[in-house]
Amino acid sequence: MKKLHLITLTAVSLLLASCSTSGKAVDNASIQGDWMILTALGINTAGGEETPYIKFDGKEKVNGFAGVNRFFGSYQCTKGKLTFSSMGMTRMMGPNMQIEDSVSKALGKVDRVRIKGTSATLYDAQGKAVITMKRK
Numbered sequence: 221m222k223k224l225h226l227i228t229l230t231a232v233s234l235l236l237a238s239c240s241t242s243g244k245a246v247d248n249a250s251i252q253g254d255w256m257i258l259t260a261l262g263i264n265t266a267g268g269e270e271t272p273y274i275k276f277d278g279k280e281k282v283n284g285f286a287g288v289n290r291f292f293g294s295y296q297c298t299k300g301k302l303t304f305s306s307m308g309m310t311r312m313m314g315p316n317m318q319i320e321d322s323v324s325k326a327l328g329k330v331d332r333v334r335i336k337g338t339s340a341t342l343y344d345a346q347g348k349a350v351i352t353m354k355r356k
Contacts, residue, residue, distance in 0.1 A: 246300045246333050252278035255340060255353040263322040268315075272323050273356065286323035288314030302333040302342065326350040 257265050257272040265272045265287065274284035276295060282304065283292040293307035304327060314320065331345040342351040 246297060246335050248278055248280060248297050250335060251276045251297050251302070251333060251340070254356040256356055257323060257351055257353050259352045260319070260322040260326040261350055263319060265319050265323065268319055272319065274353065287316040287319035288312055289320060291324070291327070297333060300332050300334065302330055304330060
């Protein structure tokens with residue numbers, strides 16, 4: 221009888237542990253797709269000629285639009301940790317430089333991501349939200 225309780229307890233513990241680690245982890249596959257950037261460093265991105273966006277291709281390549289300029293590079297997303305590398309950007313001036321500056325600065329601060337439904341929030345290393353997004 222004690223063996224049965226021990227086996228049952230072990231099985232339940234393993235089941236609970238596997239659910240807690242796999243259900244919420246954000247990785248390259250779950251972040252893949254097109255996202256509209258709603259806010260960057262607290263600045264609302266609405267009102268420009270084109271809404272800023274970011275596209276994660278699922279193959280660790282990223283590109284997007286910051287409000288005036290286009291950006292591109294690589295990314296890695298594992299267990300909610302999001303890092304960008306080899307980033308580049310066109311360099312034009314335009315009417316929405318405040319939005320442009322906030323998006324480009326926010327991208328440089330990203331450390332983690334959390335996805336909830338069709339929304340995502342990118343956080344800096346201190347846990348402060350730097351970008352909010354919604355799936356296109």
